[in-house]
Each structure stands twice: as structure tokens, then as C-alpha cells.
């Protein structure tokens with residue numbers, strides 16, 4: 001026997017050396033790196049705000065901040081529902097259409113019944129969203145049709161119903177009672193009350209997803225549905241629920257939308273689904289499921305809306321807005337990939353330091 | 357020492373058909389509290405199918421399943437878990453995006469106030485299980501990137517955490533090295549002592565005799581025989597499994613020239629391995645041995661170009677190989693049978709014949725086209741050579757049993773007629789009869805002038821095949837043995853550096 005190298009370090013553990021598979025501290029390091037993701041988005045946000053304000057100081061006027069925040073509120077709320085769906089490796093493209101139909105039907109109630117309670121209006125909007133969410137959920141979870149197909153179809157079908165039902169009608173702000181309009185107009189300084197409420201909802205939702213079994217189930221399903229089945233996760237039930245919730249949230253967002261814009265026709269919310277999916281991905285939710293948070297998605301929404309607004313204030317064409325959104329999307333995905341590789345490599349280096 | 361008269365769980369007359377494939381014709385087994393019961397049989401005998409019936413994953417077409425004497429029907433894995441049955445599946449199935457601890461406790465996470473998950477307690481409990489298993493694995497790291505052995509350990513921890521009355525282990529040791537197997541066995545003994553019934557599947561009969569009180573043999577989906585292990589021996593088991601005696605072969609009369617075909621010099625990849633140098637001559641079989649995690653597979657993948665090494669060089673026939681390029685490696689005649697067949701070796705949803713012929717399409721081409729007939733013929737030839745058991749060559753690889761999938765990977769690479777073949781755990785999960793066959797094929801390849809690098813955790817395999825044995829520990833090459841002066845003790849000693857051996 002030729003011993004090429006004699007390492008005198010003694011592993012005297014009962015029955016053989018313990019195998020150190022992973023260095024401690026590695027996970028903390030990983031989580032710091034992934035935190036960096038959220039800081040990164042924040043960084044871009046700050047840069048945009050600073051540049052825009054330097055050129056056009058009115059960008060930071062209370063009124064403009066309020067605009068940005070309300071828009072963000074609607075998108076961030078939608079992103080909460082979308083996050084739940086995307087985490088479990090699905091996608092919901094019908095939210096823009098649901099928002100549209102909910103916005104019209106709920107606010108139109110005021111034109112039919114003048115003294116209807118605001119609670120009933122909200123319930124109607126949420127209820128409409130729930131119905132469509134349930135249909136999506138049944139088809140995806142129990143019918144096993146891919147969610148992309150189901151919700152793409154419902155995107156068109158719901159919009160079709162909306163157009164047929166609304167026709168050339170319009171809800172106008174003057175027909176809406178002041179208590180309904182004040183849902184989005186009352187504010188605390190430059191911060192709309194509704195934004196605070198929605199922010200709390202998003203934090204609670206995000207906390208739920210991270211800290212409750214049924215929330216973790218969604219991450220698990222998105223990570224590996226095969227493994228999820230083996231440990232007995234009720235996959236269909238969870239996926240179904242995520243679509244139902246996403247629908248409900250889109251319905252709620254529709255009522256808020258109506259309160260904010262006041263004028264509602266059959267085009268409300270057109271194309272929102274793509275902005276929301278972009279926000280979700282830019283905010284760090286993996287498009288193939290398994291990771292990300294609703295708070296991250298909300299920050300993504302804030303970023304997109306801020307960019308949108310700053311380009312508007314700067315007088316840059318709307319085309320650039322879309323181009324930048326696309327760029328951010330690619331950047332986000334590239335960043336995820338790059339970070340993943342970087343983390344893997346760092347973990348390796350650390351483990352070598354421990355081993356030698 | 358069966359201390360209870362009635363079985364905890366039993367299955368009788370179980371049938372399970374997948375279309376035309378009769379996976380199980382007559383499955384039968386009884387598990388007793390405090391006993392380990394081995395289930396053995398060739399690849400495709402129906403062992404995993406039987407396991408999946410216990411697990412509530414498959415519903416048998418007919419047959420009776422009883423728990424504590426009462427007839428039960430499991431309609432989901434959850435139902436089985438609730439009856440106290442934990443299963444370690446043949447293929448580890450983890451959640452890559454979740455932490456190791458979450459993987460262990462999914463659906464059963466410890467909770468604190470308001471039913472929130474108590475992550476701290478969960479991590480602590482995971483750590484406790486790992487210390488019972490005597491491994492150090494950080495419970496808070498993601499499962500992404502764990503090696504197969506590590507994944508297997510997480511699966512084992514998961515089963516332990518269930519406090520189950522019945523633990524089913526479908527080839528848990530296939531990916532583990534002997535040291536880890538010993539640990540698993542020590543834990544299993546404690547489990548037995550506390551009254552747990554174990555169902556243990558393995559192709560290594562020495563393990564069966566070391567751990568189990570009872571053994572059941574299956575062949576072609578049917579129950580063949582069941583006996584106490586101290587009333588039977590390896591030969592009669594093998595005879596029952598394959599229906600004939602196995603001829604023993606020990607031919608080491610091979611000549612190989614001294615010219616090195618594969619040269620590896622000072623190969624270093626930070627964090628994985630350091631300063632690895634060795635050569636393999638045409639016709640020579642060199643084994644790379646060591647504990648799981650010693651860096652053997654990493655060296656193999658670096659040579660093949662899947663990983664980029666930091667320093668050093670690899671040359672084939674004197675010509676330096678471009679690093680980090682699998683296609684350059686393949687062009688220069690290197691073939692790699694990877695460790696993780698699911699991820700790297702197979703396209704699971706493609707047909708069996710396509711998977712076999714995939715690497716050889718060029719040679720199958722005639723006037724620029726490949727006839728389906730030629731492809732099927734080619735695949736059929738190799739299936740016969742490796743005794744692959746399948747329903748139809750057009751079926752997807754995912755329907756094959758674990759061992760048969762491994763054979764498909766082997767066939768794919770052997771069919772390419774490489775100059776240098778690197779095989780990582782070539783017989784993992786392969787039954788005894790075919791194992792001998794695979795060894796014969798590897799020896800034959802070597803005899804025809806192929807340079808072979810074998811990575812194997814199975815020492816008898818290493819000792820049987822290799823002309824030279826290199827031992828790695830913690831990313832370094834620490835010892836070299838020739839075929840004649842190698843022994844199991846010496847290799848284990850070098851791999852673990854246990855004090856008495858390193859002193860000698």
C-alpha cells in the first residue's frame with residue numbers, strides 16, 4: 001500500500017468519521033444573497049426616482065406620489081393572487097379580464113340601485129371574481145388542463161362576456177356616491193389609506209404563505225409535484241384554492257379600480273395580466289414555481305409603476321416603458337440564474353475551507 | 357425472534373397490471389413487528405410495485421392488504437402515512453426549492469401558537485435525526501444541489517421522523533458507501549428493538565443477511581419463497597431469484613500496453629478536489645474508490661467537461677482536451693455513464709429504443725436518414741445483451757424498473773464504442789445476475805482496448821474489476837493499490853483514515 005498523502009487529522013467519532021455534508025452558516029449566507037435581490041430592486045427604484053426628480057422635481061409632488069401608489073396598490077394586490085398561483089407552478093392570465101368585469105358590474109350597481117350599501121358593492125365584485133376563479137380552479141386542478149390554456153381562454157371569454165354585457169355603456173364618476181369614491185381618495189399625507197390597507201393584506205398574505213402548512217404546500221407543489229404527491233399534499237385542493245383566491249382578489253381589485261378611475265367601460269384592466277406577471281417575476285418569484293414572496297412581487301409592481309410614471313413625467317414615449325419592462329424581466333431571470341450559480345459556487349468554496 | 361404472532365401488515369395475492377405489462381402477478385409478503393424482512397428479486401421482478409401498493413401510490417387490481425389483521429384500502433399516500441407506514445422510495449423525490457428540514461417534515465411541520473410553523477423546532481428536530489444517523493447535514497440549506505447520497509439520507513431522515521410502525525426501504529443502500537450503510541443498519545437495529553417492522557429491498561445479499569430476519573424472493577411478479585435468513589443461504593436465494601445457478605467467473609488474464617490513453621494531471625477544482633493526477637492505459641481498468649462525497653464523481657464530470665476545472669490538464673492519447681466541453685470529450689472518444697441517471701443519463705419521457713440509440717445516431721445513419729427499423733433493431737440487440745426487461749421498446753423509459761433504467765444508460769454508452777469509458781456506479785440497483793453480466797461487458801470492453809475508469813462504492817466490485825485502485829478522501833487522492841495488494845480493509849482504511857490502518 002502506498003499512502004500518497006498522510007493527513008494526521010484524527011476523526012475519532014464512534015464508528016467512523018462524521019461526514020460533513022454542508023458547512024454551517026452556508027444557509028445564512030444564501031439567504032443574505034437572496035435578500036440582495038430585493039435590495040437590488042430597491043436600488044433600481046431609487047435610481048429612477050433620483051434621476052427623474054433631478055430633471056423634473058414635480059415627480060415627487062404629493063399628487064404624483066399618490067398616483068403612483070394607487071396604481072401600485074392595484075397591481076400589487078393582483079400580484080398577491082398571482083404569486084400564489086405562480087409559486088405552485090401555474091399562471092393566471094384571466095385577472096385583467098376579471099378586474100374589468102368586476103369593475104363594471106359592481107360600480108354599475110349604483111346606477112341601478114341608488115342607495116345600495118357599499119358593502120354589497122364590494123361583495124358583488126369579490127363574488128364575481130370568485131366565480132371565475134372557481135371555474136379556472138376546477139379546470140386546472142381537477143380537469144388537469146394546463147393553467148396557461150385555461151386562463152388564456154378565460155381571459156378572452158370573460159372579456160367577451162364583459163363586452164357583450166356592457167356594450168357601449170359606461171359608468172361615470174358623477175353617478176358614483178362620494179363614500180365609494182373616497183375609498184381611494186382619502187389619504188394620510190401623500191399615502192392613500194387604501195394603499196396602507198392593501199400593504200397590510202400583502203404582508204399578512206406573504207406571512208401566511210411562509211409560515212403556514214397550506215402556504216408551504218404551494219411552494220412544495222411548485223417545487224416538485226411528484227414529491228408533493230408522495231408526502232400526501234392535497235395538490236388539487238391547494239391549486240384549486242389558489243385560483244379561487246386569485247379570482248377573488250382580482251374581483252376586489254376591480255372594485256378598487258372603479259372607485260379610483262370612476263369611469264368604467266368594457267376595456268377596464270385590459271393587458272393588466274402581463275404587467276402583473278412581469279411584476280411577480282421581477283419581484284423574485286420563480287416563474288417555474290417553488291420560490292418567491294408576495295412582498296417581493298409587490299416591490300416589483302412598485303418598480304414597474306414608478307418607471308412608468310417617471311417616463312411619463314420625463315415625456316418619454318410609452319414604447320420605452322414596455323421596452324424597459326421587457327428588459328427588467330430578462331434581467332430578473334438572468335439574475336436568478338446567475339445568483340443561483342454564484343451561490344452554488346460559493347457554497348462549494350466554503351465547504352472546501354471547512355474540509356481542509 | 358418474532359415476538360408477535362400476527363403480522364403488522366400483510367399483502368396477499370396482489371396483482372397490478374399496467375396495460376399489457378404484468379408488473380405484479382402474485383405479490384405476497386407479511387411484516388412482523390420488530391423484524392426486518394428482505395424482499396429480493398431481479399430487476400423488474402415487481403418489488404417496487406409492491407412497495408408502491410404499501411405506500412398507497414398504486415391500488416392493486418386485486419389482492420388483500422391488511423394492517424393489524426384488518427383489511428384496508430389505501431386510496432392515497434396520505435392514508436398509508438396515517439396508518440403508520442413510511443416509505444423510502446428507490447428514487448429520492450425531494451423539493452429542491454425547500455430546505456432540508458422542510459423536506460423532512462412536509463405536512464407534519466411542528467407548530468407553535470396560531471398554528472404557525474415552528475421553524476426553529478423543526479430545524480432542531482432535523483438536526484437530532486441527523487445526529488442519530490451520525491451525519492452532519494445542515495437542515496436549513498436548500499435541497500437543491502444535494503448529491504444522490506445526501507438526498508437518500510434526507511429520505512431516510514424523513515422516514516425516521518414519522519415514528520412509523522412500518523418502514524419500507526426500497527434500495528436505500530444503493531447510493532450509499534459502506535460506512536453509511538453501517539450507520540443505517542445501526543439505526544435500523546434500534547428501530548427493530550423498539551418494535552418497528554422493516555421491509556428492506558436490496559440487490560446486495562450480504563446486506564440482507566446482515567440486517568434481516570426473514571427474506572422473501574420474487575420472480576416475474578410472483579412470490580417464490582419466503583424463509584428465515586438463518587435457514588437459508590446466498591446460493592439458494594440466487595437460485596430462487598434467477599431460477600438457475602450463477603456461474604462464477606474470475607478472469608484477470610488481460611494484457612494492456614503501458615501507453616497511457618487518458619492522462620489526468622494536477623486537476624483541481626476549488627472546493628471539490630485538489631491536485632488529482634493519474635493515467636489509464638488502453639485496456640486497463642482503473643477504479644476510483646472512496647466515501648460518498650469524496651469527490652469521485654466530480655472528478656469524472658470534470659474530465660468529461662461537464663464541470664470546468666480550475667487548474668490542471670486532461671489529455672487523450674497525448675493531446676490536451678479543451679476543458680469544460682463535453683462535446684470535445686465525446687469527439688475525442690470519452691464516454692461517461694453518469695451517477696444520476698434520471699437527471700443526466702436518460703430522457704425519461706422518450707422511448708426506450710430512442711434512449712439507447714441516442715448516442716449512436718451517426719453510425720445508424722444511412723444516406724442521411726435513420727430508419728425506425730434500424731433503430732429498433734439496434735436497441736433490441738443491446739437490450740438482449742444487457743437483459744433489459746421491458747414491455748415494448750416504444751414505451752417511455754420512465755415505465756422501466758429502476759435497475760432496467762440503469763441498464764439503458766449503460767447500453768447507450770457501450771453502444772457508442774468509446775475509446776475511454778468512465779462509469780459512475782455502473783451496477784447501482786442492478787440485480788445479481790445482470791451485475792455479473794455488466795462486469796463481463798466491462799471486462800470485454802477493456803480486453804478490446806478501451807481504457808475504463810470505474811467509480812464504485814461497492815468494494816467487491818472494485819476488487820473484482822480493477823487493475824489498479826485509486827482512493828480519494830476529501831477531494832484528494834490518498835492511496836493507490838494494485839489489483840494484487842488491494843483488500844477491502846485497506847481501501848476502507850485509506851478512505852476513512854481510521855487510526856489503526858493509517859498507522860500501519
Ligand SMILES: Nc1ncnc2c1ncn2[C@@H]1O[C@H](COP(=O)(O)OP(=O)(O)OP(=O)(O)O)[C@@H](O)[C@H]1O
Nearest residue numbers: 374379399400401402403404405755756757758759
Ligand atoms: N407505471 C408503469 N407503467 C408500465 N410498466 C411499469 C410501470 N411501473 C412498473 N412497470 C413495469 O413493472 C415491472 C416491475 O417493475 P418494478 O419497478 O416493480 O421492478 P423492481 O422489482 O422494483 O425492479 P428493480 O430491482 O430494477 O428496481 C417492470 O417490468 C416495469 O417495467
Ligand SMILES: [Mg+2]
Nearest residue numbers: 404446757758
Ligand atoms: Mg425497484
